[in-house]
Amino acid sequence: MGRDSRTSQDQGYLLDNRQSEAGTRFEALSALFDASTFRHFETVGIDKGWHCWEVGAGGPTVPAWLAERVGPGGRVLATDIDVSWIGTAGAEGVEVLRHDVALDAPPEGLFDLIHARLVLVHVADRDAALRSMIRALRPGGRLLIEDADPALIPQICPDAYGPEQELANRMRRGFRRLLEQRGADLSYGRKLPRLLRAAGLVEVEADAYFPVTSPACAVLEAASVRQVRDKLVAEGLATEEEIERHLAAVASGRLDVGTSPMISAWGRRPAEDGLG
Template identity: 55%
Template sequence: MIEKRVGDTGRVLATDIDDSWAQEAASPTVQVIKHDVALNEPPDELFDLVHARLVLVHVPERARALRNMLSVLKPGGWLVIEDADPALQPLSCIDEFGSEQRLANKIRQGFRGLLSGRGADISFGRKLPRMFRDAGMVDISAEAYFPITMPECVPLEVATVNMIRSDLTENGIVTDTEIDQHLENVRRGVLDLSQPPMISVRGRKPGGH
C-alpha cells in the first residue's frame, strides 16, 4: 500500500524510540530507524508530508518535537498530527448506570492519573490547532472523533489494561480481583466502551508551488 502511494521514486522514513515493532514494514521505499523526535537531531532531508499519531501527548518536550518536525517539512508540505485528549472525555463508559460501568471508569480515571504522572499532557489534543497557527502553518483544519461502542474497543481495552495491570495495583488504584472482574465484563460484552477523543489536525507550511 505504501509503495503504491509513494511510487517508484518516493521514500518513507518511519521513526520511533523503539523501532522493533516496525522493522517488518521496512522495504526498498520504507526505511525504519530508532530515533527520538524530541531529543535527537532531525533527519538531514526534507519531506512532503510529516505525520505523527499518538506521539506528542506522551513526549514531555513536545514543543521541541513539533519544531523538529516542522524543520524537515518542505515549503508547501503538509504536517498531520493526531493525538488524544483524554481530559476532553474522561470516561470509559459514558452511560454509567451500574457497578460494571463504575469499575470501568475507576480504572480509566486511574490510567489518566498514571499518564499525567509520567509527563503526558492529557488535554494536549485540543491545543494542536493553536500550535499549528503559532508555528505559521496555513490551510489548517481539524476534527475530533471517538468511538462509543465498536468491536475494536474490546481487544484494545483488554490489551491496555493488561499492559498497565501492575501499575494499577501497585499504585492502589484497583485490586487484581477488580481487574479480573473488569476484563470479564469487557469480554462478556456488557460495557459500551469508549476511547479518548482523537483530534486530527492538518496544516501546510507556507511556500512551495
C-alpha cells in the same frame, strides 16, 4: 501510532513497546484509527514521488499505506525509539530508523508530508518535537498531527448505567493518573490547531473522531489494562480482584467500551517563511 520520545519522568513511557501486549494494542489501534488517518491523508494531499516521514510509527500499517501511495519514486521514513514492531511487516519502500523526535536532530532531507499519531501527547518536550517536525518540512509541505484528548471525554463508558460501567470508568481514571505521572498532557489534542498556527503553519484545520464502542475498542482496553495492571495495583488505583472483574466484563461483550477522542489537526508550511 507509537510513542516516539522519552518523557522527563524516571518511570518512562507507560505503554512500553517491548511488552507483549504492544502488538495487540497496535493491531487494535490500526483497526480503530487507520481509516480515519488515511482519510486525512487524502484531505491533506499526497502524491507519487512524495517524501513522507511517519513519526513514532509503532506498527507497520501506516508506513505501508504511504509507501504504496508515493510509489517507487517516493520515500517513506518510519521512525520510533523502538522499531521492532515496524519491521515485522517488511513493507517494500519503507526506510526504518530508530529516532527520538524530541531529542534527536530531524532526519536528513526535507519532507512533503509528516505525520504523527498518538505521539506528542506522551512527549515531555512537545514543543521541541513539534519544532523538529516543522523544520523537516519542505516549503509548502504538510504536517498532520493526530493526538488523543482524554480530558475532553474522560469516561471509557459514557453510558455508566451500572456497576460494571462505573468500575470501567474508575479504571480509566487510574490509567489517566499513571499517564499524567509520566508527563502526558491529557488535554493536548484540543490545543493542536492553536499550536500549529503559532508555529507558522497556514491553512490549519482540525476535526475529531470518537469511537463509542466496537470489538477493537474492547481489545484495546483489555490489552492496555493488562499492560499497566502491576502499576495500577502498586499505586493503589485498583486491586487485582477489580482488574480481573473488569477484564471479565470487557471480554463478555456487555460493556460499550469506547476510546478518547482522536483530534486530527493539519496545516501547510508557507512556500516562503523563516522557519528553517
